[in-house]
Amino acid sequence: MATSWRSRLYAAAAHRRVGEEDWYRTVADAVEEAPSQAAVANVLHTSQANVSRWAARGRKLQAQWEAGASGNQIQALAEQLGLPPSIGRVMASPYEAALRYSRGQLTRDQVVYLLSSWPYRSWNSRTRGEQDDVLATVNGSFDDLIAAHSAGLLDDDLYDEIADALERKAAAPPPTSDPQTELTEHATVYTTLISLEQPAHARR
Template sequence: MEKPAALAELVRVKARRDTVDLDYLRAARAAAENASQREIARVLALSQPAVNKILARARGIADLRPTFHGATPFEVAQRYSGGFIDRDQVIDELARWPYLPKPKADEFDDVWEPGEGTWYDVEEALQQGLIDGEIYEAAQLRRHAGKQ
C-alpha cells in the first residue's frame, strides 16, 4: 500500500533533518580538534555550555565509513530518502556493506539484539519507508551475487 504524498514527504524531510544533524555533529567534533569551545561558540553564536552539549552528543556518533555515505546501512538509506544520494548509489552501498553476522542465539534465550551494521538496518529502513521493496530486493540480490 502506497503512502499518501504528504506522509512520504514527511519521511523524506525527517531523513534530511536526521542526516544533516549527524553531519552537524561530525563537523562540530572535527572543528573541536583545532578550535576551542569558545571559538566554536563564537562562530555559531551559541554559548560555550551549548557547544559542550553538542560535543558530548558528537562523541557518540560514528564516522562515515570510507567509500560509503553513512556510518551504518540505515544512515545510507536515510541519505537516499533525504535526496542526498541516488537510487543506484543506495543499492550499490547496501549491497557492498560489510555486514556483521547475525549473532547466534543464546541456548537459554533466543532473543538477540541485531545492533548497527547488520542486515537488520536495511530491514528497518524498509519498514520506516526510507527505501522501497525494489531497492531492498536489488541490494539483497547484488549482495548475494557478490558472495558467489
C-alpha cells in the same frame, strides 16, 4: 508501497537522530579548525559552554564509530564512491545508509553499491532479552535493510536491485586467495531475506 504510521514515525525519529549526530560532529570539527571555542560560539550565537558540550558529544560519537569493527570497511566503501568524509566516516548501519539516501545525501547507484557491499553483521550475534528469548533483530545485520524497506526508505524496485546484487555476489566463485570469503554469509542472509519478505512483495 504504503507504510504504516509506526513505520513513518520510526523513520522520522531516525532522521532526527541522524541530523542531531551530524550537528554534534560538525561542531566538533569546527572547534578543531576555528581559533577558539569562543569564535564558534559567536557564529552560533550561543554560549561557549554549549559549544564545549556539543563538541564533546561529537568527538564521542566519532570515537564510537571508529571503534566499531566495520568502521574501516565502511569508510573504504565510501571513499571508493567519492563520498565526502562528512558522510563516509559516520555511517553506522545499513539503515542509516538508507536514511541518508532518502535525505538526498546518496544517489541511487551509491546506495545500491553500499548496501550490496556492506559488511553485514551475522544473525548469529543476536542477544537475549529479559525472558531469555533471542531478540528479533540485530543492528547492522540484514534486519536493517528489511526495516528500511518496511519504513519506505527503500522502494520495492531499489530493494529488489540490492537483493539481486547480493544474490549475484553469493553465486560468484570466491577469490582463490581468500577462501574464507564473506560471500557465504551473503548467501545465508539473502536466503533468509527471501523467506521473510511479505507475500505481496514477491520476487520477480
